[in-house]
Amino acid sequence: MTKEPPEGRHRGNSAKNDPREWHGHRIITGGELGEVFAPTDEPELVRRAKRRRRLHNSVVGFLAVLVLLAAVLAQGLISGWVRLPSAAPDTPAGPVDECPAGPFPYLDPGTVTLNVYNATASPGLGGIAGSALSERGFRVENVGNSSVNRAGMTALVVSGSSGLAAAYTVQQHLPGTDYVLDERTDASVDVVIGSAYEGLTPPEQAVAAGPGALSCPGSATPDE
Numbered sequence: 001m002t003k004e005p006p007e008g009r010h011r012g013n014s015a016k017n018d019p020r021e022w023h024g025h026r027i028i029t030g031g032e033l034g035e036v037f038a039p040t041d042e043p044e045l046v047r048r049a050k051r052r053r054r055l056h057n058s059v060v061g062f063l064a065v066l067v068l069l070a071a072v073l074a075q076g077l078i079s080g081w082v083r084l085p086s087a088a089p090d091t092p093a094g095p096v097d098e099c100p101a102g103p104f105p106y107l108d109p110g111t112v113t114l115n116v117y118n119a120t121a122s123p124g125l126g127g128i129a130g131s132a133l134s135e136r137g138f139r140v141e142n143v144g145n146s147s148v149n150r151a152g153m154t155a156l157v158v159s160g161s162s163g164l165a166a167a168y169t170v171q172q173h174l175p176g177t178d179y180v181l182d183e184r185t186d187a188s189v190d191v192v193i194g195s196a197y198e199g200l201t202p203p204e205q206a207v208a209a210g211p212g213a214l215s216c217p218g219s220a221t222p223d224e
Contacts, residue, residue, distance in 0.1 A: 099179070099213070099214055099216035100161070100164050100179075100181065100214055100216075101213075102164075102168070102211070102212060102213035102214060103211035103212050103213055104164050104165040104167075104168035104169075104211060104212065104213070104214065105165050105168075105211050106168070106169050106172060106207075106209045106210060106211065106212075107165050107166060107169045108137070109133075109136050109137035109138045109169065109173075110137045110138075110139065111139075111166075112138050112139065112166040112169055112170065112187075112189060113138075113139045113141050113166075113187070113188045113189070114130070114133055114138045114139065114140050114141065114170065114188070114189050114190070114191055115140075115141055115142040115143075115144075115188065115189070115190045115191070116129050116130035116133065116140055116142070116143050116144075116190075116191045116193065117143075117144050117145060117146035117148075117190065117191070117192045117193065118144070118145050118146065118193050119145070119146040119147065119148050119153075119192050119193060119194055119195075120193060120194060120195045120197075121195075122195075125193055125197065126143050126144065126145065126193055127143050129155075129191065129193050129197065130143045132199070132200050133170075133173065133191070133200070136173055136200065136203060136206070138170070138173075141188070146192050148192055152194070152195065152196050153178065153194030153195070153196060154174065154175070154176040154177050154194055154196040154197050154198075155174050155176075155177045155178075155191055155192060155193050155194055155197055156177065156178055156179075156180050156190075156191070156192040156194070157170050157171050157174065157177045157178070157179050157180070157189060157190070157191055158179075158180045158181075158182055158189065158190040158191075158192065159179075159181070159182070159184070159187070159188065159189045159190070160181070160182055160183060160184035160185055160186065160187070161181070162184075162185060162186060162187045163184070163186070163187040163188060163189050164214065166187050166188075166189050167179055167189050167214060168212060168213075168214050170189050170191060171214065171215055172201065172205075172206040172209040172212075173200045173201055173203075173206045174191065174197075174200060174201070175201050176196070177191075177215060178215065178216060178217045179214040179215055179216045179217075180217075
């Protein structure tokens with residue numbers, strides 16, 4: 001009868017006493033499995049996905065706001081309650097060599113197209129004057145700013161030779177203005193508001209005006 005070597009008995013007893021072995025097979029513990037299959041990259045991937053979603057939502061929200069603002073602006077331009085500021089064309093700085101001979105008829109303000117420009121340091125004055133003239137029936141097309149100014153000027157009324165009667169009509173609503181002739185070919189009139197502007201004449205006084213002469217720099221006004 002062969003006796004088992006002491007070493008063999010020791011190994012067998014050790015295997016039986018080792019909780020990680022069972023019938024000669026190595027048992028993998030939960031901790032060891034976790035180390036092998038731990039999703040080490042998952043938190044970073046989740047953070048990246050969240051950042052991408054936040055960026056996407058921010059871009060979509062910004063674009064939606066832009067589309068809404070564009071729609072509101074377009075509606076305002078179509079309806080006329082929004083006007084884009086425009087730069088006034090160059091206006092002759094000197095007086096007219098000869099004041100155009102009159103008399104000129106007083107026209108229906110609804111037939112007169114105006115552009116109103118603010119030449120003062122008071123923001124919004126052009127819009128205020130433009131609204132007042134629009135309430136009188138004038139067709140105010142553009143409202144903006146101008147760099148043309150003269151010390152103590154009330155306003156300049158500017159037109160081409162086709163707009164003499166229209167300019168005369170405007171002057172009846174704007175006391176103390178000076179007329180300036182330019183080279184435009186249409187009948188539109190520019191009104192350049194100065195620092196001495198205080199408002200329009202009473203409407204009944206302006207409407208009662210008959211044919212008359214333009215008020216040019218250095219000339220007497222129609223009321224004088």
